[in-house]
Amino acid sequence: MRPITMEKVETTRQEILDIITSPTLTHEQKLTNLAGKADSLLEVLDLPEGLEELLEPVEGKQCICDLFEGHAPMRPRYIVPDYEKFMKEGCKFLQLDAPKDFFEALNHLLIMYKHVPSITNYPVYVGALDKLLEPFIDEVDEATAKKFIKMFLVHVDRTVLDSFSHANLGPEETKAGRIILECEEELEQAVPNITFKYDPDVTPDAYAVRAIKTALKSAKPSFANHKMFCKELTDNYVIASCYNGLKYGGGSYTLCRLILGNIAKRAENIKDFKERVLPYVLDIQARYMDARVRFIVEESGFFENHFLAKEGLIHRDRFTAMYGMVGMAEAVNILMEKEGKNFRYGKDVEADALGVEIMEQIKAFNDSHEAPYCEATGGHYLLHAQVGIAQDQGISPGTRIPIGEEPEELIDHLKHCSLFHKYFPSGTGDIFPVEATAKKNPEFILDIIKGAFQMDLRYLSFHDKDSDVIRVTGYLVKKSELEKFKAGQRVLQNTTHLGTGAAKNGHILERKVR
Amino acid sequence: MSGLVAPVNRIIPFSAVDGPGNRTAVFLQGCNIDCKYCHNPETRALCIHCGMCVRKCPTGALQLVEGKVHFEPAKCVACDTCIKTCTHDASPRVLWMTVEEVITEIKKQIPFIRGITVSGGECTLYPEFLTALFSECKKLGLHTLIDSNGMVDLGVYPELLSVTDGVMLDIKAFSEKDHVMVTGFTNNQVLKNAAFLAKCGKLYEIRTVVVRELFDPAGVIESIAEYLCAYMDISMLRYKLIAYRPFGVREQYQTYESPDVSYMEQLKDIAIQVGFQEVIII
Ligand code: SF4
Ligand code: SF4
Numbered sequence: 001m002r003p004i005t006m007e008k009v010e011t012t013r014q015e016i017l018d019i020i021t022s023p024t025l026t027h028e029q030k031l032t033n034l035a036g037k038a039d040s041l042l043e044v045l046d047l048p049e050g051l052e053e054l055l056e057p058v059e060g061k062q063c064i065c066d067l068f069e070g071h072a073p074m075r076p077r078y079i080v081p082d083y084e085k086f087m088k089e090g091c092k093f094l095q096l097d098a099p100k101d102f103f104e105a106l107n108h109l110l111i112m113y114k115h116v117p118s119i120t121n122y123p124v125y126v127g128a129l130d131k132l133l134e135p136f137i138d139e140v141d142e143a144t145a146k147k148f149i150k151m152f153l154v155h156v157d158r159t160v161l162d163s164f165s166h167a168n169l170g171p172e173e174t175k176a177g178r179i180i181l182e183c184e185e186e187l188e189q190a191v192p193n194i195t196f197k198y199d200p201d202v203t204p205d206a207y208a209v210r211a212i213k214t215a216l217k218s219a220k221p222s223f224a225n226h227k228m229f230c231k232e233l234t235d236n237y238v239i240a241s242c243y244n245g246l247k248y249g250g251g252s253y254t255l256c257r258l259i260l261g262n263i264a265k266r267a268e269n270i271k272d273f274k275e276r277v278l279p280y281v282l283d284i285q286a287r288y289m290d291a292r293v294r295f296i297v298e299e300s301g302f303f304e305n306h307f308l309a310k311e312g313l314i315h316r317d318r319f320t321a322m323y324g325m326v327g328m329a330e331a332v333n334i335l336m337e338k339e340g341k342n343f344r345y346g347k348d349v350e351a352d353a354l355g356v357e358i359m360e361q362i363k364a365f366n367d368s369h370e371a372p373y374c375e376a377t378g379g380h381y382l383l384h385a386q387v388g389i390a391q392d393q394g395i396s397p398g399t400r401i402p403i404g405e406e407p408e409e410l411i412d413h414l415k416h417c418s419l420f421h422k423y424f425p426s427g428t429g430d431i432f433p434v435e436a437t438a439k440k441n442p443e444f445i446l447d448i449i450k451g452a453f454q455m456d457l458r459y460l461s462f463h464d465k466d467s468d469v470i471r472v473t474g475y476l477v478k479k480s481e482l483e484k485f486k487a488g489q490r491v492l493q494n495t496t497h498l499g500t501g502a503a504k505n506g507h508i509l510e511r512k513v514r
Numbered sequence: 515m516s517g518l519v520a521p522v523n524r525i526i527p528f529s530a531v532d533g534p535g536n537r538t539a540v541f542l543q544g545c546n547i548d549c550k551y552c553h554n555p556e557t558r559a560l561c562i563h564c565g566m567c568v569r570k571c572p573t574g575a576l577q578l579v580e581g582k583v584h585f586e587p588a589k590c591v592a593c594d595t596c597i598k599t600c601t602h603d604a605s606p607r608v609l610w611m612t613v614e615e616v617i618t619e620i621k622k623q624i625p626f627i628r629g630i631t632v633s634g635g636e637c638t639l640y641p642e643f644l645t646a647l648f649s650e651c652k653k654l655g656l657h658t659l660i661d662s663n664g665m666v667d668l669g670v671y672p673e674l675l676s677v678t679d680g681v682m683l684d685i686k687a688f689s690e691k692d693h694v695m696v697t698g699f700t701n702n703q704v705l706k707n708a709a710f711l712a713k714c715g716k717l718y719e720i721r722t723v724v725v726r727e728l729f730d731p732a733g734v735i736e737s738i739a740e741y742l743c744a745y746m747d748i749s750m751l752r753y754k755l756i757a758y759r760p761f762g763v764r765e766q767y768q769t770y771e772s773p774d775v776s777y778m779e780q781l782k783d784i785a786i787q788v789g790f791q792e793v794i795i796i
Contacts, residue, residue, distance in 0.1 A: 411527045411623055437530045440794065443628075447536035448528070451626030514528075 002043035012037055028161060032121050039070040045295055048287040050280075055288075059393065063263045064285045066256050066292075067324075067389065069119065073254065073292055075302050077119040077322075080238050081313045082249040083127035086112060087135075093307035102136035102145065106152045113160055116308070118241075118251075122162040125240035125251075126192050129167045130177030137176045149176075150183045157191040163475035164241045167192040171199040171226045173207040181221075185214040188469050190476040195239035195459075196221035197229070200450055208449070212442040212462070219463035219471050222429065225421075225453045232425040233377075242387050242475060243459050244427040247376050250318025252426065254292040256285050257386040260358070261330025261395055270335050270354065274361060282365045289321055289381065290372055297373045320374045322426045323366055323381035326388055328355050328399040346401030346416055355399065359423050377425075385420070385428030387475075398428050406512040413512075414452055421458035429459035431471050434514045436464055465513045520643040521608045523557050523635060525619050531796075532631040533659045533682065533718070538620050540630060540647075542637045543608045546665050547697040549686065551725055551770065553762045557635040558603035567596035567606050576606050585609070613646045621654070629657025629679070638666040641674050648677035659718060663697075664704035668711065680718025681711050682754075688737040692729040705741065712745035719752040724781065725770050731755075732784050739788035753790040755781055 019025065019033045054063040069077060087105060090097040094115065099105040109127065116123035137145055156165070169177045184194065196211045211221055222243065229237050229245050236248045246252055263281050267273035296302060297316065308314045332345040332355045343351040363383060371381045385398025396402045399420040407413045410432065417430050438444050445462055452460055461471050468478050521543035526532075529539040545558045552558065563583050568576040575589035576596060583606045590607065597605050620630055630651055632644060637660060648658045661682045662668075668675065685704060687693040693701035711717035720738060724731045735753070742748050757778055760768040778795045785793040 409527050411626060414626065435530070440796075441530045441534070443535040444528075444530035445536075447628050448626055451536075451624075454625045 004041060004043055009041065012041060026161075028121075036068060036070055039072050039074075042072040044072050044299070045291045047291060048284050051284050051288050054281060054284055060265075061262055063259055063266070063281050064256060064288065065259055065326075065389075066254075066288070067119075067386075069254060069256075069292065072300075073296050074300050075117045075306070076251050076253045076296055076319060077255055078124045078240055078244060078246060078252040079116055079118050079308065079314060080125045080240055080246050080248055080251045081112070081116055081123075081127075081308055083109065083112070083132055083313075085249075086313055087132055091307070091311060091313070093311060099136070102133070102139045103148065105133060105136045106148055110152065110155055110159075113156065117306075120162045120164050122160045122165055124164050124166060124244075125238055125246075126156065126160070126165055126167045128169070128238070129180055130169045130172075130174040133176040133180075134174045137174075137179070142175075142179070145176075146179050146183065149179050150187065153180070153183055153187060153189070153192075157187070157189040160191055163190045163193050163477065165192045166238075166240045166242075167194045168197060168238055169194060169211070169221060170197040170207075171202040173204055178207070178210060181210050181214045184220065185217045188218045188467070188478075190469055190478055190481075193242075193476055194221035195224050195243065197226040197239070198223045198449060198453070199226035200453070202226070205443075205446065208446050209442045212445045212449075213439070215462050216434070216439050216442065216445075216464045217467060219461070219467060219469040219476050222459060222461040222471075223449050225456075225458050227453070228422075228456070228458055229425070239427075239459075242427065243429040244322065244384065245382070245425050247318040247320065249313070249315050250320070250376055251314065252382075253296050253319055253321040253373070254289055255322040255324050255384060255386070256289050256292075257324030257326050257384075258282070258285055258362075259327050259395060260325055261327035261334060264331040264334040264338075267335065267338070269338050273331075273335055274357075278358070278361060279365070282362065286323070286365070286369045286371070286381070289323065293321055293372050293374075316373070318376045320377040320426070321371065321381050322384035323362075324384040324386040325362065325399075326386045326392070326397055327395045328358065328420075329396040329402050329405075330394065331355075331358065344405070346405055346407060346413075352416060352419060356419055359399070359420060363423055382426035383424050384426040385424045387429075398424070400430060403511050410448075410514045414448070414455070414457065417452070417457050418455040422456045424458065427459070429461060430457075431461045431463075431511065432514050433465040433470070433511050434462055436466060438462075439464065517612065518643045518646050519610045519612050520616075520640045521560060522611045522616065523605060523608050525616070527619075527623050528626065529631070532633065532661065533629065533680075534657075535628040536623075536626060537657075537659070538623050538627050538630045540616060540620075540632045540637075542632065542634045542640055542643075543605065544639055545634060545636045545663070546639060547636070547663055547699045549697050549723075550728065550767045551696075551723055551758050551763055552767075553759075555603045555762070555764050556597035556600065556605045561600075561604040561606055561608065562602055564602070566601070567599040570595050570599045613643065613650060616647055617650045617654075620651070620656070624654065624656075627656070629659065631659040631661055631682070633661035636663050636665065638662050638668065641666065641671045645671065645674040645677060648674070652677050662707075664701075664707040665699065667703060668707050675714065675716060678716060680716055681707075682719040682721060683708055683711065683717060684721050684723075685734070685738055686722065687729045688734045688741075689729075692734075696725075696728050708738075708742060709745050712742050712751075715746075717742075717746065717751060719754055721754040721756060723756045723758055724773050724778065725758040726773060726777075727770050731773075731781055735781060735785050736788055739785075739790065743789065748789045749791040751790060752792045752794065753785050754794045754796060755785070756796045 016037050099108045113123050118124040224239050238248050240246050267277040303309045303316045329345040332351050336343045345351045388397040421428050463470050469476050523541040523543045526539040529537050532539040565578050568578050573589045575586050577584045585607050651658050658679050663684045686696050690700045757773050759772050782793045
């Protein structure tokens with residue numbers, strides 16, 4: 001462990017005091033933040049040379065961002081327990097036998113959620129709820145099932161205080177799934193985030209329409225291209241956190257992201273960017289991630305000691321890590337400017353073509369980088385179009401077109417997405433607020449999803465522009481809660497804080513309505 | 515393909531409101547009746563090239579070339595100054611397009627759309643063009659709908675009907691007197707078309723714009739039900755009740771009252787009582 005300066009200790013002490021006295025953080029939020037401060041005093045990772053300067057959090061300059069994972073990661077960032085195994089076998093550590101009926105099944109899950117660590121300290125994945133509950137659903141009459149599922153969902157919303165928590169449904173139609181969709185339509189709450197795995201050959205149209213109706217009321221579920229994910233990750237995949245495709249019974253050790261716009265600023269022109277600047281940063285981010293992964297696997301003791309690993313609810317060899325990026329739009333626009341050209345990302349084919357070339361270069365790099373402990377994904381990291389964080393200013397999520405510059409017609413927007421979604425097996429997505437008229441014709445949305453998935457789009461979210469629950473970047477917030485927080489009141493969920501930043505810096509309330 | 519052309523007012527790539535699912539909506543220019551509440555009067559007539567709007571266009575998108583208006587879409591900022599200026603219920607932005615050109619525009623939306631709807635104006639004024647357009651759409655596997663006021667006898671275009679999946683038909687009033695009052699024309703042909711389409715299974719939807727000052731909406735609903743029952747099982751038919759709203763309506767007719775939600779719900783109940791099952795309020 002390397003020493004740190006007294007100056008760093010003093011700043012940290014002040015930050016700790018600020019957390020303790022904060023009027024807006026809840027008790028749980030304070031604990032999480034305090035833990036982060038403690039670990040920030042450690043220097044144990046074997047860091048690549050040149051990293052420090054690229055990581056320095058100076059607005060407009062930072063090239064790599066580690067998303068507050070801390071200096072000594074004690075657990076993987078995203079953990080995806082095998083809940084099915086838990087439901088079949090119970091859990092010794094939690095002193096639970098397999099659930100015997102519908103009520104025990106719900107109770108078991110709620111207990112487990114309190115013991116699944118992740119970066120947020122809340123479970124980023126709460127299971128394929130339809131498949132987990134379907135075996136029990138016919139034991140009770142439908143009204144009872146619905147009442148208890150509703151209570152279960154309210155419980156999750158009020159205790160899993162973070163909308164990075166994700167449930168999955170589909171692609172098959174189930175009674176449990178239908179009841180969950182009905183409940184969420186009535187509840188209009190932010191947690192859990194839900195993804196509907198959609199496959200036109202498996203999901204009946206009427207069931208997909210049922211899901212769309214819920215989405216137009218409560219901004220979820222989002223729709224994942226099931227065929228595409230299956231091809232890349234096999235059907236043993238889940239969508240966790242924002243929209244991250246990960247292996248079931250595994251997860252992701254870490255996620256770091258390139259801030260492409262700031263990287264582009266360091267280049268003289270496109271050639272210099274491609275030949276000198278980008279390769280340099282790509283390599284350092286990869287080696288930084290390697291160091292983090294090694295620490296988690298070799299030093300932290302997580303996989304030896306945590307009950308999830310010991311009881312086979314997660315497996316080290318199903319983990320991978322996510323090689324992230326943001327700010328493609330800015331990078332392309334900056335490089336075009338440096339070339340004295342007026343082409344804009346999302347508008348001109350020349351600019352979009354440059355975006356694709358950059359993606360190809362990142363992909364080629366990742367395909368050739370041997371990542372440690374990533375045998376689950378062929379010995380390489382998975383590319384990830386990160387959705388941005390509240391502090392981001394002038395940085396567009398992943399490969400998204402900046403809000404305010406979206407193409408006039410939705411068709412052109414979708415075609416742009418189709419150029420980029422395919423690069424990101426561990427997640428990307430686009431969000432489309434729609435007019436209320438779509439509610440009267442949910443097949444309108446279904447047709448768009450069907451077309452989009454044929455065109456290699458990966459992940460789509462829709463919400464009614466006027467609903468209370470809306471999608472910020474990857475997670476959900478209630479507009480009414482945002483208002484409360486802005487007025488200085490404490491609010492329950494962490495993501496409301498993030499949403500406030502995103503509304504101010506990311507203009508998420510100003511997206512083009514379709 | 516045929517060399518047929520038609521005046522196209524606009525093409526909406528994705529429409530959620532012109533039939534089932536996502537559709538490309540094509541609006542043809544020109545109409546054969548004159549509804550007082552017309553919501554897009556600028557689609558009613560063909561341009562007579564008087565040049566009035568050309569001078570008003572702020573971006574130079576319009577020009578008079580050899581006595582004809584020339585429109586340059588790339589320069590247009592869609593400010594609508596031209597259509598507000600025009601006193602002839604026309605638009606200088608209409609493009610005469612071939613079937614091939616329209617198909618090229620439609621193809622851009624595949625595979626995101628399930629079909630197209632041609633509306634207007636009154637699109638049945640161009641039956642040959644429609645026939646050719648729909649024939650091409652069928653080759654592309656697209657569902658085809660016509661949105662019509664029913665004033666053109668559709669019985670004499672079997673070829674058109676054979677490539678049309680359905681007609682969304684306006685029945686603007688039931689009695690001849692009321693129809694004349696609303697549109698300036700009698701409705702014998704409309705009712706004849708309704709019966710004909712019902713019989714051959716091509717009546718996709720009936721629509722009535724509700725303006726209480728002009729006619730008795732409840733009476734219209736009841737009469738239509740009674741009339742159509744002879745030809746089809748009306749429980750299979752969608753009835754769309756459209757609340758009059760003043761947007762886009764010519765100034766002299768903007769004074770009608772917009773029916774409120776509760777009144778529209780009452781009408782919906784009546785429609786359901788007389789046998790329609792799918793009744794939609796807009
Ligand atoms: S809408 Fe009409 S007036 Fe306005 S820019 Fe276009 S052509 Fe010119
Ligand atoms: S659109 Fe109207 S105003 Fe313009 S030239 Fe034609 S008739 Fe005249």
